[in-house]
Amino acid sequence: MLEIKNFSKTYKGSKKAVEDLNLKVEAGDIFGFIGHNGAGKSTTIKAIAGVLDFEEGEIFIDNKSIRSQPVECKKVMAYIPDNPDLYEHLTGIQYLNFIGDIFEVPVREREERIKKYGDEFEITSAFGDAISSYSHGMKQKIAIISALMHEPKLLILDEPFVGLDPKASILLKQTMHELCERGSAIFFSTHVLDVAEKLCNKIAIIKGGRLVVEGEMEKLIGDESLESLFMEVIDHEK
Numbered sequence: 700m701l702e703i704k705n706f707s708k709t710y711k712g713s714k715k716a717v718e719d720l721n722l723k724v725e726a727g728d729i730f731g732f733i734g735h736n737g738a739g740k741s742t743t744i745k746a747i748a749g750v751l752d753f754e755e756g757e758i759f760i761d762n763k764s765i766r767s768q769p770v771e772c773k774k775v776m777a778y779i780p781d782n783p784d785l786y787e788h789l790t791g792i793q794y795l796n797f798i799g800d801i802f803e804v805p806v807r808e809r810e811e812r813i814k815k816y817g818d819e820f821e822i823t824s825a826f827g828d829a830i831s832s833y834s835h836g837m838k839q840k841i842a843i844i845s846a847l848m849h850e851p852k853l854l855i856l857d858e859p860f861v862g863l864d865p866k867a868s869i870l871l872k873q874t875m876h877e878l879c880e881r882g883s884a885i886f887f888s889t890h891v892l893d894v895a896e897k898l899c900n901k902i903a904i905i906k907g908g909r910l911v912v913e914g915e916m917e918k919l920i921g922d923e924s925l926e927s928l929f930m931e932v933i934d935h936e937k
């Protein structure tokens with residue numbers, strides 16, 4: 700569903716932010732992308748989402764290149780940045796319908812999903828209010844619902860649990876599981892190792908722009924915890 704081949708990114712006037720990164724995310728995977736501050740997670744995620752240009756390597760989504768077929772790729776994926784930038788002057792429901800129009804989601808499906816997720820995330824009662832009046836967490840919930848409107852084959856999330864209240868976090872995890880059970884794939888970055896350990900079947904650890912560990916969670920951690928694996932990797936790589 701997602702294949703990254705020899706991806707590197709250098710920002711103008713800086714050293715390489717990501718170097719020669721390779722990884723694959725299959726349908727049904729919940730793939731956690733872990734690393735310290737400045738490791739290169741957001742850079743990679745933005746390149747996958749098609750919002751950051753890059754010169755080296757290739758990124759394929761559903762076997763299509765994000766560089767040469769960005770529209771085809773964007774039709775089948777959704778991206779939730781760490782700080783969603785929504786159209787603040789719209790109400791929640793106007794925004795969701797706008798996204799539904801862009802992705803050409805049939806009205807019945809759209810209404811069903813808006814009702815289901817709006818009720819689950821307890822934001823239906825605020826749908827009529829302008830997004831500018833929402834709290835950070837409420838904006839995140841609208842961003843999550845908008846990402847689920849077209850049932851993406853690939854969902855990309857950057858630090859999705861930051862700012863969500865405990866109930867919304869639990870719901871998001873359930874929703875991620877449900878989406879994967881229906882055959883989608885999820886790739887997300889996080890600093891919260893406990894969440895990644897419970898939620899992900901696969902992980903990758905990135906350090907200083909280079910992938911240092913990648914694979915199936917069970918095989919990688921064995922009887923240990925993800926936290927101890929992470930500390931081992933970080934210490935070893937010093």
Ligand SMILES: Nc1ncnc2c1ncn2[C@@H]1O[C@H](COP(=O)(O)OP(=O)(O)OP(=O)(O)O)[C@@H](O)[C@H]1O
Binds near residue numbers: 710736737739740743
């Ligand atoms: N727009 C930019 N211009 C120049 N350098 C950048 C830019 N964005 C990121 N970088 C640099 O690229 C490297 C990787 O940053 P990135 O934001 O991808 O890390 P991250 O793993 O997402 O970090 P965090 O966990 O803090 O969000 C860092 O050295 C950062 O300073």
